Amino acid sequence: MILLQTQKVARHFGAEVLFDDVTLEIKEASRVGLVGRNGAGKTTLLHMISGQEEPDVGKINKKRDLTIGYLDQHTGLESNRTIWEEMLTVFEAVRQLEKEMRAVESQMSDPTLLEDEGHYHEVLKRYDTMQETFKQLNGYGYESEIRSVLHGFRFYESDFSTPVAQLSGGQKTRLALAQLLLEKKDLLVLDEPTNHLDIDTLAWLEKYLQSYTGALLIVSHDRYFLDKVVNEIYEVSNGKVQHFTGNYTNYLKLKAEMIQLMWKEYEKQQKKIEKTEDFINRNLVRASTTKRAQSRRKMLDKMDKMGKPQDDEKSASFNFYTERESGGVVLQTEDLAIGYEETALSESINMDIRKTDAIALVGPNGVGKTTLLKTLVGQIPALAGTIQLGTKVDTGYYDQEQSLLHSTKRVLDELWDEHPTIPEQSIRTLLGSFLFSGDDVEKAVGSLSGGEKARVALAKLAMEKNNFLILDEPTNHLDIDSKEVLENALIDFEGTLLFVSHDRYFINRMATKVLEISEDGLTLYLGDYDYYLQKKEELEALSQLEQAEQEMKQNNMHQPNPAVPLVSDRAQQKERQRETRRLNRLIEDVEKQLQSIEQQLNEVHEKLSNPTVYDDAEQASVLSLTHEKLQAEQEILLEQWEEASVALESYEDTE
DSSP: OEEEEEEEEEEEETTEEEEEEEEEEEETTOEEEEEEOTTSSHHHHHHHHTTSSOOSEEEEEEOTTOOEEEEOTTOOOOOSSBHHHHHHGGGHHHHHHHHHHHHHHHHHTOGGGGGSHHHHHHHHHHHHHHHHHHHHTTTTTHHHHHHHHHHHTTOOGGGTTSBGGGSOHHHHHHHHHHHHHHHTOSEEEEESTTTTOOHHHHHHHHHHHHTOSSEEEEEOSOHHHHHHHOSEEEEEETTEEEEEESOHHHHHHHHHHHHHHHHHHHHHHHHHHHHHHHHHHHHTTSTTTHHHHHHHHHHHHHSOOOOOTTTTOOOOOOOOOOSSOOOSEEEEEEEEEEEETTEEEEEEEEEEEETTOEEEEEOOTTSSHHHHHHHHTTSSOOSEEEEEEOTTOOEEEEOTTOTTSOTTSBHHHHHHTTOTTSOHHHHHHHHHHTTOOGGGGGSBGGGSOHHHHHHHHHHHHHHHOOSEEEEESTTTTOOHHHHHHHHHHHHHOOSEEEEEOSOHHHHHHHOSEEEEEETTEEEEESSOHHHHHHHHHHHHHHHHHHHHHHHHHHHHHTOOOTHHHHHHHHHHHHHHHHHHHHHHHHHHHHHHHHHHHHHHHHHHHHHHTOGGGGGSHHHHHHHHHHHHHHHHHHHHHHHHHHHHHHHHHHHHHHO
């Protein structure tokens, strides 16, 4: 069933058209992502759909009694109640019904009620109906449901009595989303719901939304989140909205294919136009062919001419270059402790960063990720331990708070003041590649949006030509297009990267290693974010298994019955056998993958050894990239094979 449908809606600002002729459809249980550049009109469209604004043209049809929940990206919950009291308001109808049930129970306990049998049965029937309604409204479990959602957003029992007014802006936004989820509207309209959420909370929210019974319409710059939650995409671009099936990654694939097809059609039409114009020019002045030429001209005038695909959308285009090459060892720390004054956030931090590493630093909010980066660049002192930079290492730092920018300076002066010997035109050209052109460079930095400030900070970083970049949340405030441009620039960067990011899509594209920080130091994972998740799950499963074995051993030590240890031994033996079979299957699967990659590498080798390949630079480049990717996959699989083999050997030794 269709819940909501827009019919040719438009938004005009005088003569300007933000978008028009927008037709969008949301069905029951739809999972819709709305994407597009900043300023394309996504939030305006959400306002129309949620009923906060009316379209200038067209109409929006909604199912009768449709309930819509809307989360604005800048809205936080405002209330004079405590966190718990505010969440209880969602279930006011249930709580009122519960009071009425208690009153009826009290009435039923009155002995005089039995004197009127007809009235007694009437009250009993009413109570049964109330009980059924109470059960359907989750009356017996709504408090547990509140706790579950609050815990998912990192609010715990000790927080429940905290007044909402005392929370930070980010906490209020999280609480607003928590309340919205508890309300269970038919359609949830979420504008940037992942703001202010750490990675663990994002993972929880993804799972929750996957099982949400209503429909979802989501605007988000978090591509990993979109991949996990949505199964169709509407793109707002060039004043139009287009529909694509599948998640975000599939949308990128379909869009690329569509653009390629559009270019083919455009080039085909251009050739036809060129050929027609040539015919007209050659035949218009000849008496015998004038009519034919005039006929062709009329046909050309009536032709619906295609514009260049994506012709009117500018993208940033920049690179990070290095002035010199660093030594093999870039940075090492030994027993480093970080924090503020005498309070340590993390200790025993031992790092060994090598040239061309691309390392993602992950961990929950508050564990010290930003503090570690600031300690490494010397902005705050270490509490203990040592930090040693390698030879010829030039460090550049991107601060997520952009505190290194000067709000009173012009955009042009923000860069020029630090590089006064570089000609003004060169600075303007660089800023142009970061989408600052014309009068844009005359604006005060303080007047810029978050995304514009981020681009200024990145432009400053690009000018420094450092070979070791330390980046703290570099994708914050950037729209998806700018994120992808940044990713491509960093992938091409020939230096070393250490970065903190909540953008898991970004981590997957960039990271060759993942460092997880905790109070006790760092844990290294040799792979991208998905590999990190996989290894954590395996380690947690192994830890649970070891804990279960330890508990069984302890139980056996205190068990007087001699027969019970035999049963426990059998259970342990079966568990070992199961784990052995699992490891054997894993090794077999990895070996098959290795065999496949080996075959693919051989095929690529054969192609690369063909001299004719190098006559086609594009093909040679694609083959080289394929070769590098296969080698990286091979290394990860070899590591998995080795770890599984060691684990299997340890199990076999215990038998």
